[in-house]
Amino acid sequence: MLDTNFTPRTFPPVPTTAPLQPKRWTASKIYANIVLVVLGLFFVTPMVWLVAASLDKQASWQLKAPELTLSNFAEAMQFDYMRALGNSLLLSLIASAVATVAAFFAAYSFSRHHIPWKGPILLTILFLSGVPITILIVPIYKMFSYMDWLSIMPTALLLGVTSLPFEIYMIKNSIDAIPLDLEESAMIEKAGTVAVLWRIILPLTMPGIASAAILGFVNAWGSFLVPVVLISDFSEQPSPVRMYGFMNSVQIHYGAIAAYSILYSLPVVALYLLMSKSFRNGFVLGGAVK
């Protein structure tokens, strides 16, 4: 929109887009609202069951007005299930840390250095980030069982590696956005690579790095196939595997499943919200480049 404050009084008013867009209900506007409300119902309906069942004393697969209780959450907070959540947290934190640290160094090098065959290498990395993880399961299972590694730590390492390609790509994109001048002036002041990375690149790419780290975390948090195959000890299993056990048990506690799903999903939803905020506040390069 044009800022009308800057229009001198003597001139005729600057034609804006406003007259073309009358503020009344046109057929297409009504139609757009109806479409969106229908889509909104489509998105919300399956979620309603989750919330209702989690608060229902007599929960089943059926959607009905809940007989309010918090006992489902109490049941979902038993030691076993909380330990599974703790395992998920450990798995995801390690995976995300491994991937983000390795990706940060690699991304800087890809962004700033001359590397032979850089184009093809980056394309390969982009390609790797799209490969379904299913294909790694058989060979990794064979490798890990041979090395007696079927436990939580190596699994976390593997989950980190699966998010490494896209983290490299994401962080490289945010380093690319930083003007070279800052580093050049630092280098004239005899700053080494470590100082440049630590003092300039890291603070300026923090939003990008945080987003990459969050995506790495979420990737590991949601993974079901990798832990179910690669973690042999049941007490080390993360939440998704626990939920699978929940669904296949003889007596299904619908309310507890729903409550546990909510506890398990909330951190991820919260992280995404956090990330979208850091995206919006984005790059604060203000004044650094004159």
Place this chain on the structure above:
Amino acid sequence: MTTQVEGLGPSKALGKRLDKARFNPVSVLLLSPSIVLLATLFAFPIAYAIYLGFTNLQLIGPHSIHYQFTGLQNVWTLLADKEFIRSLWLTLIFVVASGAVGATLLGMMMAIAMQECLPVVRLVVNGLAIVAWTLPPSTIAIIWYAAATHNGIVPMILGHPDYDLLYDKALLVVSIANSWSLAGLATIMFAAALRNIPRDIDEAAMLENASPRQRLMYLTIPLLKPTIETSALLMMLLTFGNFTLIYLMTAGGPGNDTNILPVYSYLQGFSFHKLGYAALLGNVIVILSGLLGGTFVLLTKRR
């Protein structure tokens, strides 16, 4: 930086040419963690899987330790395997219908409708789609299982509470669940693309008395074509990798009705103990995702 001044040529006094980018030894140090990790836990396993695909490796029993190279035997089994052909076909339907068409169409409809609706409706519906996208796969599997099984919400809406939709139309249900979970991402992509379309094109069309329908069909959608292509391919890639949703909802059943390739490979390996054959199925997945990924990269490069 690397532009060379015509006629000057390299200076003899300096040992190195400064006008050419040189290899910085620090890069080796910076790249080594990623290279080691990707080589040992990504590249090597893929290469190893290619080999394992041509062996008779088993999960348990004598062939779990003493397995051997069996040449093309697995390939002949594969080509004669009716379940594999069916699985390939189901994968194609699932990936194209649910990913390329379903999720992309939902995202496009959302983004276009969001342009012309009440702010409060936009905020709520967009928020719901984003939450659906952020939910972990196992939660999505559980809520859609609850919605589609007998006494669930969807059969109730359809007026037959006892009807087990998940059993009867399993592929349809998992396809809808998958589209539902990806639509939020597609919406973000389309909303960003729509913001980049200059308003004046639309205004010019309005001055020519084009109807909203005409503007949508002959302006907005053609202008969105690059986004449609990118979104369709990305959604296909994401759908292809969506093992958890199907495995938790149906485990490939009923009667192998939702047995897409990743699920079939897992079942062959870890339920029927044929790890060698599972690895070969994995190789087929690599080839297919390679084709998809290659197309995606080509398309992105072209712009």
